[in-house]
Amino acid sequence: MNARAFLVRGLLAGLLAGLAAFLVANVVGEPHVEAAIALEDSGAVAPGGSHSHGEESAGHSHTHSSGEDEVFEVSRDNQRTWGLLTGSVAVGVALGGLVALVAAGTLGRIGRLLPSQSTALVALIGFVAAALVPFLKYPANPPAVGDADTIGERTALYFGFLLLSVGAAVLASYVACRLRERIGTYGGVVAGIAAYLLVVIVAALVFAPVSELGDFPADTLWSFRLASMLTLATMWGVLGVLLTGLVSRLYARETAVAQRRELAASL
Numbered sequence: 475m476n477a478r479a480f481l482v483r484g485l486l487a488g489l490l491a492g493l494a495a496f497l498v499a500n501v502v503g504e505p506h507v508e509a510a511i512a513l514e515d516s517g518a519v520a521p522g523g524s525h526s527h528g529e530e531s532a533g534h535s536h537t538h539s540s541g542e543d544e545v546f547e548v549s550r551d552n553q554r555t556w557g558l559l560t561g562s563v564a565v566g567v568a569l570g571g572l573v574a575l576v577a578a579g580t581l582g583r584i585g586r587l588l589p590s591q592s593t594a595l596v597a598l599i600g601f602v603a604a605a606l607v608p609f610l611k612y613p614a615n616p617p618a619v620g621d622a623d624t625i626g627e628r629t630a631l632y633f634g635f636l637l638l639s640v641g642a643a644v645l646a647s648y649v650a651c652r653l654r655e656r657i658g659t660y661g662g663v664v665a666g667i668a669a670y671l672l673v674v675i676v677a678a679l680v681f682a683p684v685s686e687l688g689d690f691p692a693d694t695l696w697s698f699r700l701a702s703m704l705t706l707a708t709m710w711g712v713l714g715v716l717l718t719g720l721v722s723r724l725y726a727r728e729t730a731v732a733q734r735r736e737l738a739a740s741l
Contacts, residue, residue: 488570510616597714
């Protein structure tokens with residue numbers, strides 16, 4: 475089992491995960507995006523909740539100009555179909571390749587776990603560190619929420635917290651593996667989780683909060699954020715399940731080949 479074999483399977487799993495995430499985002503998330511856009515267009519949202527181009531999953535028709543006369547528009551129909559599909563698949567494939575390479579790098583380094591088990595653990599840790607925890611600190615906002623002048627600051631805060639969370643997860647995993655040899659598996663896992671929680675809780679208190687909701691309706695905001703979380707969970711869940719299954723089949727096949735060779739050599 476080599477990195478190339480993991481990567482191929484990760485790209486395939488990521489492709490399918492992206493398609494699944496698109497379906498969830500299109501069916502569950504898009505109605506709430508449309509509701510937020512309708513609120514913005516009707517002027518029902520106070521100035522404190524102005525339109526944020528950077529945080530919408532798919533907003534209005536956008537106009538891009540590369541010159542005085544050249545204008546390019548992206549319609550809502552294209553945004554919520556081909557645009558959303560392209561983005562979901564691209565993210566899924568990239569994420570699948572990354573998770574697969576990390577899983578290949580940890581092969582045989584996480585106790586006595588089988589390749590499929592270590593792959594599932596990598597996917598689970600990745601979801602918590604790269605998706606769930608950053609979302610809890612800086613949840614997604616629909617169109618009409620957020621000041622356009624603070625997009626850069628809010629983006630920097632989000633990605634800064636995300637990188638810190640992932641780094642803390644890597645460090646905590648290393649600590650857990652090292653302590654496992656001294657205090658056992660249970661103690662090592664508890665120590666690793668405690669170390670991660672300590673870092674992200676302190677970081678969550680230190681990182682500046684973002685509150686630009688204005689008088690945006692709470693029920694619409696909650697529905698949008700729930701749909702965003704379901705999309706993230708679908709992406710990571712499908713990726714983790716498929717990649718784990720593909721790695722399990724690969725390991726079983728290579729184990730069977732190795733056993734046949736050993737049997738042939740012993741005759």
